[in-house]
Each structure stands twice: as C-alpha cells, then as structure tokens.
Amino acid sequence: MATIETVRTAAGVVLAGGRSSRMGEAKAGLDWHGSTLLYRASAVLARTVDGPVVVVAAPGQDLPDLPAGVAVVEDPVEGLGPMQGLAAGLASVADRAGAAFVCSTDLPFLHPAYVRRVLRALTEGVDVVLPLAKGFRQPLAAAYRTGLADLVGTLIGEGNLRPGMIFEHCAVTRLTDEDLLADTDLARHDPDLDSVLNVNTPADYAAARDRPPPLVAVECFGALAKGGTHRPREVRAATIGAAATAAGLTLDRHVVAAVNGDQVTRDGRLPLVAGDTVAFLSADAGG
Amino acid sequence: MAGGLFGQALVIDIEGDRAAGTPLPLDERVLRRYLGGVGLGTWLMHRLAPPGGDPLAPAAPLAFVFSSLVGTPLTTSAKFAVVAKSPLTGLLTDALASSQFAIAGKLTGNDALVLRGRADRLSVLLVDGDGPRLEPADDLAGLPAAEAETLVRQRFGRGWRTAAIGPAGERGVRYATISHDGRHAGRGGLGAVLGAKNIKAVLVRAATKVGVADQAGVLAAARDLRARSFGPATAKYRELGTLANLLAFNAVSTLPTRNFTAATFDGAANLAAEELHDLRGVARNSCASCSIGCEHIYSRKGGGSQRMEYENVFALGPLCGVSDPDDVFAASARCDELGIDTISAGGTIAWAMECVERGLIDEPWLRFGDGAALLRALDAIGARTPGLGELLAHGSRHAAARVGHGSIEFAPQVKGLELPGYEPRSLQAMALGLAVNARGADHNRSGAYEADLSGDLDRFDGGAAHVAAAVDTEDRAAVMDSMILCKFLRGVFEDPFTEWARLLALVTGWDTDAAELRAAARRIVAAKRAFNTREGATRADDTLPPRMLATPLELGSGRTAALSAQRLATMVTGYYAARGLDEQGRVTSDDLADLLLDA
Numbered sequence: 001m002a003t004i005e006t007v008r009t010a011a012g013v014v015l016a017g018g019r020s021s022r023m024g025e026a027k028a029g030l031d032w033h034g035s036t037l038l039y040r041a042s043a044v045l046a047r048t049v050d051g052p053v054v055v056v057a058a059p060g061q062d063l064p065d066l067p068a069g070v071a072v073v074e075d076p077v078e079g080l081g082p083m084q085g086l087a088a089g090l091a092s093v094a095d096r097a098g099a100a101f102v103c104s105t106d107l108p109f110l111h112p113a114y115v116r117r118v119l120r121a122l123t124e125g126v127d128v129v130l131p132l133a134k135g136f137r138q139p140l141a142a143a144y145r146t147g148l149a150d151l152v153g154t155l156i157g158e159g160n161l162r163p164g165m166i167f168e169h170c171a172v173t174r175l176t177d178e179d180l181l182a183d184t185d186l187a188r189h190d191p192d193l194d195s196v197l198n199v200n201t202p203a204d205y206a207a208a209r210d211r212p213p214p215l216v217a218v219e220c221f222g223a224l225a226k227g228g229t230h231r232p233r234e235v236r237a238a239t240i241g242a243a244a245t246a247a248g249l250t251l252d253r254h255v256v257a258a259v260n261g262d263q264v265t266r267d268g269r270l271p272l273v274a275g276d277t278v279a280f281l282s283a284d285a286g287g
Numbered sequence: 288m289a290g291g292l293f294g295q296a297l298v299i300d301i302e303g304d305r306a307a308g309t310p311l312p313l314d315e316r317v318l319r320r321y322l323g324g325v326g327l328g329t330w331l332m333h334r335l336a337p338p339g340g341d342p343l344a345p346a347a348p349l350a351f352v353f354s355s356l357v358g359t360p361l362t363t364s365a366k367f368a369v370v371a372k373s374p375l376t377g378l379l380t381d382a383l384a385s386s387q388f389a390i391a392g393k394l395t396g397n398d399a400l401v402l403r404g405r406a407d408r409l410s411v412l413l414v415d416g417d418g419p420r421l422e423p424a425d426d427l428a429g430l431p432a433a434e435a436e437t438l439v440r441q442r443f444g445r446g447w448r449t450a451a452i453g454p455a456g457e458r459g460v461r462y463a464t465i466s467h468d469g470r471h472a473g474r475g476g477l478g479a480v481l482g483a484k485n486i487k488a489v490l491v492r493a494a495t496k497v498g499v500a501d502q503a504g505v506l507a508a509a510r511d512l513r514a515r516s517f518g519p520a521t522a523k524y525r526e527l528g529t530l531a532n533l534l535a536f537n538a539v540s541t542l543p544t545r546n547f548t549a550a551t552f553d554g555a556a557n558l559a560a561e562e563l564h565d566l567r568g569v570a571r572n573s574c575a576s577c578s579i580g581c582e583h584i585y586s587r588k589g590g591g592s593q594r595m596e597y598e599n600v601f602a603l604g605p606l607c608g609v610s611d612p613d614d615v616f617a618a619s620a621r622c623d624e625l626g627i628d629t630i631s632a633g634g635t636i637a638w639a640m641e642c643v644e645r646g647l648i649d650e651p652w653l654r655f656g657d658g659a660a661l662l663r664a665l666d667a668i669g670a671r672t673p674g675l676g677e678l679l680a681h682g683s684r685h686a687a688a689r690v691g692h693g694s695i696e697f698a699p700q701v702k703g704l705e706l707p708g709y710e711p712r713s714l715q716a717m718a719l720g721l722a723v724n725a726r727g728a729d730h731n732r733s734g735a736y737e738a739d740l741s742g743d744l745d746r747f748d749g750g751a752a753h754v755a756a757a758v759d760t761e762d763r764a765a766v767m768d769s770m771i772l773c774k775f776l777r778g779v780f781e782d783p784f785t786e787w788a789r790l791l792a793l794v795t796g797w798d799t800d801a802a803e804l805r806a807a808a809r810r811i812v813a814a815k816r817a818f819n820t821r822e823g824a825t826r827a828d829d830t831l832p833p834r835m836l837a838t839p840l841e842l843g844s845g846r847t848a849a850l851s852a853q854r855l856a857t858m859v860t861g862y863y864a865a866r867g868l869d870e871q872g873r874v875t876s877d878d879l880a881d882l883l884l885d886a
Contacts, residue, residue, distance in 0.1 A: 050846050069745060116845055221538060221561065222531035223522040230534055230561040254519050256742045261540040261551065261843030266742040277843075279538035282523045282531070283741055284778045 010119050011097035012045025013089030014038065015082055015140065016105045017058035017075055022200045027106045029064045030205060033213065033238035035269035036064040037199075038105045043067040043270050047262055048112040049119070051097035056085040067270065082140060083152055083161050090149035097146055104140040106198045108208045111273050113186040114195035118143045118175065120183075127170035133177055133196045139163040141196050145170075189275040213238040214274040218247045221281045224255065232277060241268025243278045256283045289795040290500035291355030292318055296331060297397040298348075299412065299419045301404035301484055306412055306419040313398060314886045319797055323354025323398065325381045326769035326811040328370030329818060331401060332379060333884045338821055342374040342476075343459060343483040345405040351450070351489070353393035354771045355794045359499060360509035362516050363773035365389045365576035369450075373475035374483075375461040375631065375682050376703035376727050378819045380475025383731070383768060384450075385574030386467035391448040394493035406485035409457070411439055413447070416494025427487045429454045431624040432466035439488050451488035452478040453626020455669045459483060460680045462631035462705075466623075469594065470574060473628045475704060475726060500796030508793055512779070516578045520778030525571075528583035529597040530560035532708070536601075539740070540842045541710040544605040545655050546637035547699050547832070550710040550840055554610020558600050563612060579775055587616045595619060598730075601708030602633025606699075607640060607661050614658025621662055625669035631682055634705030636664045638683040638698050639675070647692050650675055696833045701728035702824070711831055712840040712848045714739040715749030716756040719858045723829045723872075724761070725815035734760040734774065747848045754861035762808035769811055812866065814882050817874045826872045829859050 016028045016038055023030075028038035038055065046053045046067055054071045057063055059078045066072070073092040075085050086102060093100055099122050101115050121129040122143045129143040140163075148170060155165050181187045186195075199205045217232035229247065237243035240257050249255055251266045258264045258279045259272065272278065288294040296311040311334075313327075321327045328350045335348040349371045356364040367389040373380035392400060395414050402412065409428050410421045422443075427435045432451040439449055449467065456463035456478030463478030464471040472478075481489070499505050523531050536542040537555040544552040556562055563569075563585055570592070572582035584594045593616045603609065603618040622629045640655045642648040653660050653675075667676030678686045684703040687695040699706045704727025711718035720733025730736065738756030739746040766787055767774050780786045784801035791799045819828075830836075831850075839849035863872050874882075 047844065048846070112845070219538060221535035223519075223526050225527075225561045228561075230559070256740065258539045259844070261538060262846060264539060264740050264742045264746060277538075279535065281535040281538065281740075284520060284523060284737070 009051055009098050010049045010143070011051035011093035011100040011146065012042070012049045012053035013093065013100045013102040014041045014045065014053070014055045014105055015085040015089065015102065016055050016063060017061060017085055018082070018104070023202065023205065027199070032108060034241065035239065035271070037108060038064055039067060039269060040271040041103060041105050041107060041110060042070045044110050044112060044273070045101060045103070045115065046070055047259065048115045049101060051100075052093050054089055054092050056089045067267065080156060081161050082163055083156050086144070086163070087149050087152040087156060090144060090146045090152065094146040094149055099143055100146050101143050102140065104198060106200070107141060107195065108199060109190070109194035109197055110141070111186065111190040111195045113183065113189050114141070114180070114193070117180055117183040117186050121173050121175060125171055126173045128167060128172045129175060130167060130172050131175045131180060131196065133175075133180060133193045137164070138196050189273065212236055213242065214272055214276070216243060216272045216274070216276040216278055218243050218278045218280065220247055220249070221279060223282050224249060224280050237272055239268060239272060240265065240270045240278060243272060244268060244280065247280060249280055254283050255280060289315060289318065289355065289797055290498055291359065291794040293396055293398050293497060294318070295397055296350075296399035296401055297395070297414070297419070298335070298401045298403065299414070301402060301406050301412065301421065301486070303407045304410070304421055304423070306421045308414075308418040311401070314883075317883055317886050318398065320807060320810055320883060321814070322766065322769035322791070322807055322811075324352055324366070324368040324383070324769040324771040325370065326765065326807065326814070327354070327399060328352040328368045328381055329379060329811060329814045330883070331399060332370055332372065332818055333814065333882070335401060335403070336372055339823070340372065342372040342377065342480055345484065346403060347372055347480060347483075348401050348403050349477065349480045349484070350399050350401045351392055352399040353389060354769065355791065356770055356772070357393045358390045358497065359505055359794055360576070361505065361772070361790060362509065362513045362576065362578045363574070363776055364771065365574065366771040366773065367392060368768065368771065369465055369472040369477045371477055371480045372822065373703075374459075374479045375476040378702055378725065378727070378822055378824055379815050380477065380726050381768070382472035382474050382477055383771065384465070384467045384470045384472040385577065385773065386448065386470055387575045388448040388450050388467045388491060390575070391493045392491040394495055394497070395491055396495045400491070402481070402484060402486065402489070404484060409485050409487050411488045411490060412486050413443065413490045413492070415492035424487045428457065432626050433469060433623070435488055436466070436468075439490060443490060446492045447490040448492070449488050449490050452481050453624060455625040455627045456482035457487070458669070458671050460627055460668060460671065461682050461685070462628040464626050464628055466626060468575070471628075474630070474729065478626050499794045501793045504793040508790055512776075513578045515779040516776060518779060521579050521775060524579050524581035524775045527560040527564060528581050528595070530583065530595050530600055532597040533600055534559040534561055536708065539713070540840070540848070541713045542605055543601065543706070543708055543710050545608045546606065546641045546697060547706070547710065547835065550713055551843060552605035552610070555605065557610045558604045558612055558615060577773065579773070581775055585616065588613050591620070593620050598708055599629035602630045603661065606633045606637045606708070608655030609658050609661055610656070611658050614661065618658070618661050618665060621665045625665065627669065630707055631705040632665060632668060634699045635679050635683045635686065636661060638687070638694070639664065639679055641697060642690060642694055647690050647694055648675070699832060701831060702828050704728050709736050710840065711835055712850045713842070714746055715850055716744065716746070716753035718749060718831060718850055718855065719753055719757040719862060720761060722831050722855060723757070723859060723862050725812070725819050731774065732761065732764050732768070733757060734764055749850065749854055749858050751861060754858050754865055757862060758865045761812055762805065765808040765811040766804055769807070809866070810881060813874045813878050816868070816872070817879060817882060820873050826859070829872055831855060
C-alpha cells in the first residue's frame with residue numbers, strides 16, 4: 001500500500017484550452033469570486049498535491065493570472081482536443097511526478113477531498129483512475145500515470161482523439177459514486193459530488209455563481225485574536241480574502257493566512273472549500 | 288576614541304583567592320569592524336581562547352561584552368553578550384541578556400570584561416573603578432541565581448548589578464545559564480563555564496561615564512524609535528508576548544511535538560497565550576531601557592507567578608507531550624531555579640522519553656505527557672544524580688553517544704545544541720538557518736522563519752530563495768546582536784541597515800553607512816565560522832538530525848512536508864557560495880585577512 005507516497009508524488013494538470021463555444025467566451029477567464037475559474041482550479045490542485053502544477057494552454061492563448069508556483073505549458077498543436085492537452089500536461093511533469101490529477105478549468109466546485117480520493121486509488125499496477133460520477137465518465141477529473149504521455153501521443157498520431165481510447169490500452173480503475181463517497185472526508189464535504197459539475201453555458205455559470213459560498217472556519221491568533229476569535233467560528237467565504245473580510249481583517253504586511261495548516265499566504269484570491277479552516281496570524285510570528 | 292566606547296577590554300585573571308585585571312587595548316578598527324556585543328566577543332575569543340582548549344578549563348575565557356549603544360536612551364539597548372567556547376557544542380556560543388548589568392558593566396570603564404582562571408573556593412567577583420576582586424561565597428552554594436542575587440546585593444550594597452548562576456552552573460550541567468535580573472544568557476552552557484571558574488556571581492558597579500558623538504541627535508533618534516516601538520510591528524510582543532507563537536505555530540504545522548515526531552499538538556490550546564491570558568492574572572514587565580514590554584508573567588495555581596515565553600512552553604510542553612499549564616509553569620520555574628536552558632532541558636528530556644518508549648533507557652516512569660516525570664527529570668539533571676541525571680546533564684548529543692542503538696538519529700540537536708521550537712520540515716528556510724548557524728540549532732542568530740512565514744516563498748520546498756532568506760536574516764541578526772538592539776524591534780525598521788548605520792553614527796561619530804554595516808555582518812558571521820573551523824567543525828556539522836531528513840511530516844491539510852538530505856545539502860552548498868566560503872564551508876584566505884585576528 002503506497003497511497004501516501006502516491007499522493008505525495010502526484011502532480012496537477014489543468015487543461016485551459018478548448019473552444020468554450022457554448023459559453024461564448026473563454027471559460028478560463030470567467031470571474032469566480034474575484035479571481036477566475038482557472039485560478040480556482042489550479043489553486044485547488046496546488047494545495048492538494050505535493051508535486052508540480054501546470055496549466056496547459058492552447059497555442060497563443062491569453063491566460064489570466066495564476067497562483068504562485070503554477071507553471072504554464074503550451075500545447076504545441078491547436079485543435080486536437082483534450083487528448084493533446086493531456087499528452088502535453090503529462091509529459092511536462094513526468095520527470096517530477098509519477099502520477100497526475102488532470103482536470104478541466106470549468107469545475108467550480110472541485111474539492112481537494114475528491115482529488116485525494118481519486119489519487120488514492122492509483123495503486124500499484126493501475127494506470128488510470130476514472131470516476132464514473134453522476135452517471136458520466138469523468139476523464140477530465142481523473143488520475144493518470146505520467147508515463148502514459150507517450151501512449152497518448154501515439155494514439156493522437158494514429159488519429160485517435162477521443163480520451164476513451166486510452167482506457168482500452170492500459171489498466172483502469174473505475175470509481176462509482178458509491179466508491180467515491182466511501183471516503184468519509186469527501187462524503188462529508190461534497191456529498192452530491194459537485195466536484196465534477198462543470199459549467200458549459202452561461203446558464204450553468206450563472207447557476208453556479210448563485211450558490212452560497214462554502215462554509216469554512218476562521219481562527220485569528222496572536223495580536224489578531226480579540227475577544228476569543230482564536231477559537232474557530234464559521235463563516236461563508238469562497239476565498240481567503242472573503243474570509244479575512246468576515247474576520248474583520250485585511251491581508252497585508254502584518255497579516256497572513258494559512259489554510260488547514262498548509263502554505264502561509266497573503267493571496268486573498270486563493271479558493272476555499274467546504275470544511276476548510278483558515279488561520280490568520282501576524283506576519284511577524286516567531287521570535 | 289569614538290563615542291560610546293572606552294577602547295579597552297579588561298582581562299580578569301582569577302587564581303586562588305585573587306583576581307587581577309589587565310587592560311587589553313582595543314584598536315578602533317576592531318571596534319568599528321565588529322561593532323561590539325557578539326561581534327566583538329567573537330574577535331576576543333579568537334584572541335584569547337586557547338585553540339582546542341577545554342571550555343571548562345581554567346584557561347578558557349568567558350567574555351561579557353557591551354557596545355557603543357549600551358547606556359544610551361535608545362530603546363532596548365541595555366543589552367550585553369556573553370561569549371565563550373561552549374561546553375555543550377565545543378564551538379563558539381554567545382548569548383544575549385538585557386538588564387542593568389549591561390550599563391553598570393560598561394561603566395566600569397570597559398567595552399568588555401573577560402574572565403579567565405579559577406578561584407580556589409566558591410566566590411563572587413566584583414568589578415568597579417578600582418578593578419576586580421574576589422570575595423568568598425560559600426554560603427551561596429546551591430542557591431538559585433535569583434536568591435544569590437538578592438543576597439549579594441544585601442551584602443555589597445545596591446549600587447552593584449549582578450550576573451549569577453544557579454546550582455546547575457555550579458555542578459557543570461552543560462546547558463546551565465547565567466541569570467541577570469530574572470533574564471538569562473541561556474544557550475550553550477555559559478553558566479557551566481562561569482561555574483567552572485568557581486564564580487557564583489559577577490557584580491559590576493558603574494564608576495565612570497562615556498559620552499556619545501551627537502547627544503541631541505541620539506535623543507531625537509531615541510524619541511523616534513520609542514514612538515515606533517509602540518506600533519503594530521511589536522503588537523504581538525506587547526499584547527501576548529512570544530507565547531502568542533504557540534497556537535499560531537500549531538495552526539501552521541510547525542509546533543514541534545513529542546520529540547519532533549509531529550508538528551501539531553492536541554493540547555496546544557491549554558498552553559496558549561490567547562487562553563491563559565484571560566484565565567490567569569497576567570502582569571507585564573520590560574527589560575531595562577525597553578519600551579516594548581514583552582514579558583508576560585502568569586499567576587500559578589496555588590500561588591506564585593512565572594514568566595512564560597514561547598520557547599520554554601514549547602520545550603517543556605508539546606515537545607515532552609505535556610499539556611497541563613501548571614506542569615509547564617512548574618517546570619519552567621524549576622529550570623529558572625536550577626539555572627538551566629529550557630530548550631536544551633526540554634529537548635534532552637523529550638529525547639530520553641522517546642528512548643524509554645523504544646526500550647533504550649530503563650526508566651519506565653519517564654513518559655511523554657507526564658508532568659510529574661518532567662519535574663523529576665529536571666531535578667535529576669540539576670543534581671547530576673548518578674544514572675539518568677548525569678546522562679542528561681550533558682545534552683542529547685552526548686547522551687545519545689552513550690546510549691547508542693541509533694538514538695543519535697532522533698536526538699533533536701545540531702552541533703550539540705538542542706533545536707528551538709521551529710519544525711524544520713515545514714520551515715525550510717529556517718531549516719537551513721538551523722543547520723549552518725555557528726552556535727548550533729538556534730532561532731536567535733538565524734531568523735529565517737520570517738521568510739517561511741511571510742507568504743512570499745514555498746516553505747515546504749527549500750531552494751535558492753530560502754538560501755537568500757537565511758543569509759539575509761543571519762546578517763541582520765549579526766548586526767543587531769553586535770550593536771546591540773533587541774530583535775523584537777526588527778519590524779519597526781523600514782530600511783534596517785541604513786537606519787542602524789545612522790544610529791551607530793550618531794553614537795560613535797563614525798561615518799558608517801549601510802554598506803559598511805552589511806560588510807560587518809558578513810565579517811561577524813565569517814569570524815564565528817572561522818573560530819569553529821579552528822575548533823574542528825567541518826561541513827558534516829552543518830546538517831540536521833538524520834530522522835528529519837528521512838521522515839516526511841504529516842500536515843493537517845493531508846499533504847506531507849519532506850526535507851531530503853540532498854535538498855538540505857544543496858541549500859548548504861548555496862549558502863557557502865553566497866557567503867564566499869569554500870566548498871567545505873571554510874572562510875577563504877582573503878576573508879580571513881579582513882577579520883583582523885592579529886590586530
């Protein structure tokens with residue numbers, strides 16, 4: 001059982017290309033609580049995996065700002081669909097990670113617990129973990145061995161541009177809703193598997209934006225703790241900046257935040273998900 | 288001579304029942320290049336410490352070092368450095384303390400007092416304008432430093448200021464402290480060095496004055512600095528003290544727990560300043576000449592009070608698995624009474640607790656989380672009782688060498704000095720700072736955690752940015768520790784080296800600028816390293832405990848933080864390059880000439 005190790009060496013790949021024809025504009029740049037859908041997707045992966053996170057862009061595609069540490073890989077060929085993006089993404093991280101969680105940019109409710117659950121299924125001998133969630137295959141919310149880059153490239157060369165072709169040539173573990181929700185963390189924070197809910201049309205997008213922000217806990221420490229605010233209290237906030245506002249704080253030279261004990265940041269655009277705990281502390285901690 | 292300085296150290300040779308003082312002229316070039324405090328102390332050790340000497344031998348020098356700023360109205364400047372070769376690490380150690388001792392010691396007419404030799408009975412050393420002399424002090428044997436200070440003031444009069452050791456210093460515990468008005472020169476066993484000279488206390492009395500170059504300028508700067516010291520950069524220290532770190536560090540997975548096997552502690556809230564502040568009466572206090580007031584003194588159940596800092600709570604609490612605040616308060620008080628460094632005491636006991644768990648030490652009562660066992664172990668150390676007390680009185684590195692069975696792998700030390708409360712795997716700029724610092728694992732000479740906690744770099748993935756941060760914070764510490772200013776002021780300076788140069792210029796009259804101070808910082812760091820090289824340190828000493836480099840740390844987020852030996856070695860190599868050292872970490876011949884070791 002090498003699950004911890006597997007997750008630890010996993011990368012994140014976000015496919016940002018695509019025509020977005022039904023949306024009418026590039027989905028990567030759509031606003032999401034003050035940042036963008038792409039910012040959210042790449043930041044969720046960055047806080048979940050221990051390997052590198054890359055965004056695969058179409059040739060010449062203008063991308064919105066990305067979180068610190070997220071790299072961009074340009075798809076060498078336009079118009080070959082997600083298979084080409086998948087090949088480019090996997091190849092770009094293969095030297096640093098044995099596996100990658102691959103997703104599209106248009107998953108506004110992707111939860112880290114879902115990513116972890118899928119990656120955890122990538123045990124020895126398995127090449128792909130393919131969720132069958134909400135009645136559909138989810139190849140763009142799935143885990144792949146990075147060594148599959150060559151296979152995908154070969155399939156593209158043979159004119160096979162459907163992701164489904166990959167699964168005929170490698171070992172695939174399929175996860176049903178029941179399999180996914182057996183994970184208690186995922187079941188608690190994303191019981192409807194909204195992680196795989198994508199937005200394809202303006203109506204989808206509007207409906208997603210109308211949802212209330214996730215419920216998170218905030219704590220304030222040190223000089224920021226006033227009147228018992230070091231104890232967790234629940235607020236609704238989609239970003240760290242919104243959580244700071246709810247706590248009566250502004251991220252600046254003296255105030256930083258950390259989510260679930262992970263990276264320390266001043267980036268108010270970083271996304272939050274249900275169940276997060278956001279700690280605010282003095283930037284001059286220590287001494 | 289420049290303002291604020293006397294241009295000499297007084298070398299005090301102790302023999303039998305006598306002490307004789309010999310002035311050592313200090314070239315102004317040396318004073319300007321080393322500033323004072325830790326810098327000047329390091330230069331003095333190069334000059335006066337016999338190479339390869341036993342730190343507890345009579346010939347080993349122990350220096351109390353002042354600076355040009357001591358005695359000025361600049362806030363936090365009533366500080367001094369105590370410098371010697373450490374009996375815990377065998378390398379250079381320096382510790383700072385704040386008290387009236389700094390001002391009175393300097394106004395004996397000396398920029399430093401250096402003690403050598405050994406008295407033939409327990410004595411106190413008095414130094415004033417008439418020079419040094421010894422007085423017998425058999426009646427002080429075994430007393431806590433605070434009690435000894437009270438008695439000697441009664442005996443010799445109120446004009447004297449004291450630095451004293453507790454019973455652990457008398458008995459040669461390798462991490463014994465020197466105490467001053469309840470503050471401690473804490474790390475590296477300086478109390479054992481003083482105890483080895485059979486000196487229970489050093490008393491100093493002002494005998495002269497020294498002017499500054501620009502009195503009006505210094506007063507104006509002091510007013511400005513004082514006003515800034517009340518701002519947001521010091522709010523944490525003022526409102527909750529350093530104990531405010533504990534809950535915050537727990538929240539960001541960097542609170543070392545149960546001998547560094549975890550970085551979060553279930554009982555953290557019980558020990559948090561945010562909780563205790565409301566539950567316990569808290570008094571605030573300031574060091575001499577300080578306007579910050581970081582000391583927070585908590586009432587204890589059953590009476591009494593105790594000054595609590597993050598480091599003593601971390602080391603005697605989470606590191607040993609102890610979550611009852613009264614157990615931690617009692618253990619801190621016991622360390623003060625014995626006169627031992629809380630970090631080394633806690634680290635060594637935590638290591639022993641893990642040894643007991645693994646069946647390597649047969650003391651089944653010594654368990655993680657047991658406050659009574661913690662106190663019992665401290666008493667054993669203070670008394671150096673045969674068996675466990677004697678074993679642990681030498682620190683975790685030495686004890687691990689005796690216990691064997693791979694226990695050095697998890698001894699929480701670098702160069703023999705126990706780690707402070709900063710988890711290296713989740714603070715990787717700090718990891719480098721801990722590995723390369725001359726004093727050993729130390730958070731005061733390398734404050735690289737600032738970069739890790741700034742949000743400006745990836746604290747789990749050490750690289751070039753972390754090297755730059757470690758060098759920069761080490762440089763700033765070298766200047767602040769030598770000028771001397773309290774590091775709790777560091778956040779009030781927008782352009783530190785420029786502002787510090789201006790303060791130094793006002794006091795001394797030198798035309799010091801930021802570039803000169805940066806060069807001084809680099810020189811001081813190099814001088815420390817050159818001393819350690821002389822005493823046998825090699826690149827192999829610039830590392831972390833092996834277990835930390837082999838075992839990833841589980842984070843609350845579900846991820847892990849890992850620091851491999853290869854990554855640390857790469858950072859160490861980068862540090863050497865940034866410092867201009869050779870590939871083995873040695874000072875190059877060009878830089879050695881700049882150290883003025885023959886001046």
